[in-house]
Amino acid sequence: MFLINWFYGILSSLGLYHKSGKILFLGLDNAGKTTLLHMLKSDKLGTYQPTQHPNVEELTMGSINFTTIDLGGHLIARRLWLEYLQDDVSAIVFLIDSSDQERFRESKQELDRLLTDDQIGKRPFLVLGNKIDKQGAVSEMYLKGALGLDGLTTGKQGGPTNNRPIEIFMCSIRNQMGFREGFQWLSQYVQ
Template sequence: MAFVMDWVYGALSFLGLYQKSAKILFLGLDNAGKTTLLHMLKDDRMAIHQPTIHPTMEELNIGNIKFRTFDLGGHTQARRVWQDYFTTVDAVVFLVDASAAWRFEESATELQSLLGSDELADVPFLILGNKVDIPEAVSDEELRFQLGLSGLTTGQDGGDLGGVRPIEVFMCSVKMRQGYGAGFNWLANYLS
């Protein structure tokens, strides 16, 4: 257990979340990798997970770190309760299976609905194009286009945006432990 806590402390420090408190929603369609990512962040383990049927919350408290994540599931019925969790949310991590082109339109519809929500108007959005290790995965540019984000993203440098809501796409492979660290590091710039 001490190893896991040391790893989590190190991971959160690396991800820029040290001494920060945040409520982060993990959203996206079913099978995008939300639960897998959450477990990778929690205890650095890769496992096969059943589809998320009920919303789950993971909270990590290590020293001055308080990191709460909510995995709300992505199947059609689960999406109906997403808005119940918008209150006092600090960030949204929206995962998309970058290898499932047949689901891009559905992902775009859900993402655009979230971006248009008054309750989330000032909330930073980290969009993770997951599963880039699969040959059918699209490029960063193609994913932006398919999700209707061309011209809307704010840059990966994490700088001051002068009141503009931070929105950015990072391509990743949760399975290969690649890419999402840079995304969370970017997101940490916009968490209080």
């Protein structure tokens, strides 16, 4: 409940009290999308089976309504990602397992495919480098370079931009750290 109240407080303080939106949770399989979605919904950590079908959840915090969609990250699911962009999507959250360096190249390919698709336009893009609590997790600077985001990010303070708002935040969903700051950054761009 703490996380829900905290998230509600952030959105309310940023003038998003009566707003609603749709957020896509994307990333390779095993990055933590479903875990994050359930953490935001119930403030509880759990172990979940790989996502086989789109997982749609309504998050209501006060009078703020968000539809979150976890599309899964296995190869077949990734083929459907762009189809969901035809809907009125407010923002994209892209998760990466920061401890699985063998899959950084694959993550970069998927991220590049999304960032160059015209359907996405200038929608805000939050990249979460998850699992920083695991051995082998890389630094933010290393991950930013591996994903080709050097020079493309908006900055942690955010603010007005003529380009697509995009930023990377390192986090551990398991330890409930880092992703709150990412959502705080993202909230200023959700229309």
